[in-house]
Amino acid sequence: MGTPRILSGMRPTGKLHLGHYTGALENWVVQQNLTNPDGTRGCETCFLIADxxxxxxxxDTREIYQNTIEMLIDWLAAGVDPEKSPVxxxxxxxxxxxxxxxxxxxITSSRLERNPTLKEQVRDLNMDSLTYGHLGYPVLQAADILLYxxxxxxxxxDQIPHVEITREIARKFNSHYPHPQSGPVFVEPEPKITKFSRLVGLDGKAKMxxxxxxxxxxxxxxxDVMKKMRNAVTDTEKIxxxxxxxxxxxxxxxxxxxxSAPDTIASIAKDCRSGALGCVDCKKMCAxxxxLELEPILEKRHNFAxxxxxxxxxxLEGERKAKTIARHTMGEVRAAMNLGEQ
Structure with a gap:
């Protein structure tokens, strides 16, 4: 089947936090650097700024470019290598x-309305009405994935329903429009279930x-880390x-x-339970x-900034590489659909 290709992305919301780091960036860098026993790359990776x-x-798009740059700097500082992974x-x-x-x-609108992830977003964001673009979010996501x-x-x-929509669209396109020379244009992508390391917010809320x-x-x-950590929520019964x-x-x-290091974690848990360790000292150790982990990221971030x-x-170089792939895919799509020159 060849080397698998993974496309991942984020919305450009500016500077990233630890939740982004443990929930996505770390995993991206691991995927990017995977190698086979013969030294070849384990997978190809492309990283999308989903503006x-x-x-x-x-x-509101007034700050979208600056937010893009700030996010990209964090990607690079965390280890995303643009030589391996076009951004x-x-x-x-x-x-x-x-x-x-x-x-x-x-795809029908009724199929999209059954998407459980969409229902959760509408509920969580307290949305009174739904735009056509938001309803079609999984379709644009399918285009993002299949274009590359x-x-x-x-x-x-929780995101498996989105992947299933992508698979359905790929299957339907291939059924209607097989390429005259190469057969099916798209491979149905497989979900790779990943256990993302979620961090709760400093206030104890479900996420940062x-x-x-x-x-x-x-x-x-x-x-700044120490200042913020002072306000972090602890055990309400440990007064x-x-x-x-x-x-x-x-x-x-x-x-x-x-x-923290494994032996430190065990020691902190033991001393917390016994009352030997107070929350102030525990927070200092955590900060x-x-x-310590952010130190090399901060240094690289300063250099890029x-x-x-x-x-x-x-x-711009990443966009040049992405355009080459995208144009080739759309050439296949148009040929399969008999659109354009004959």
Missing amino acids: YHNLTTSL FRQSQIKEHTELFLIFSML KGTLVPVGE SKSLGNTILLSDGPE RRNDPGRPEVCTVFSYHSRF AAIS SDPDTVRDIL
Whole structure:
């Protein structure tokens, strides 16, 4: 079947936080650097800046370019290698919208309305009405994946319905429009169930969110990390230093579980339960562990942020590579559909 290709992406919302790092970026870098026993790449990776997807929930585009650059700097600082993984803006590859239009003819609105992820978004965002673009979000996502012949889609279990819609669209297109020379144009991508390392917000909420102000940014220095960690929620029953604690319900301990060394984690859990460790000292240790991991990211981030021309060139080069792939795919699509020159 050849080397699998993975397309992953994020909406450009500006500087990223630890939730983005543990929930996606770490996994991206691992996938990008996978190798086979013979030294060849384990998979091809492409990383999409999904600026069109931003429009499904906000029409404000005044800061979208600056947010794109800030997010890209965080990607690069975290280890995304543009030599291995093209990085590009969805809006700059016109074939995304062309394929989205074609795919929208292959699926009914009632099928999209049954998408459970969409129902959850409408509920969580308290939406009074649904735009056509938001309803068609999974169709644009299908175009994103299939335009680059993505064969694996890393998702959590809640995103499997989106992958299934992509598979249905690929199957329907192939059935209606087999390529006259090569047969089916698209391979039905397989979901790659990935256990994303979720971080709760500093306030104990289900996830980190800049809108809730409960995040630690990848760009935060040690002083900022410590300042934010002081306000992190702990065990509500551990009021005084010597009170026995319950690390399993403590937000700070959940961060220790990800950023501290294994022997440190065990020691903290033991001392928390016995009352030997107070929350103030526990927070200081946690902040230090987080800052230690962020140190090389901060250094690389500073280098990229101080050289905006290089960041812009990386983006433009990634878009050049993406356009080459996209144009080839759309050539196959048009040939299969008998659109264009005969």
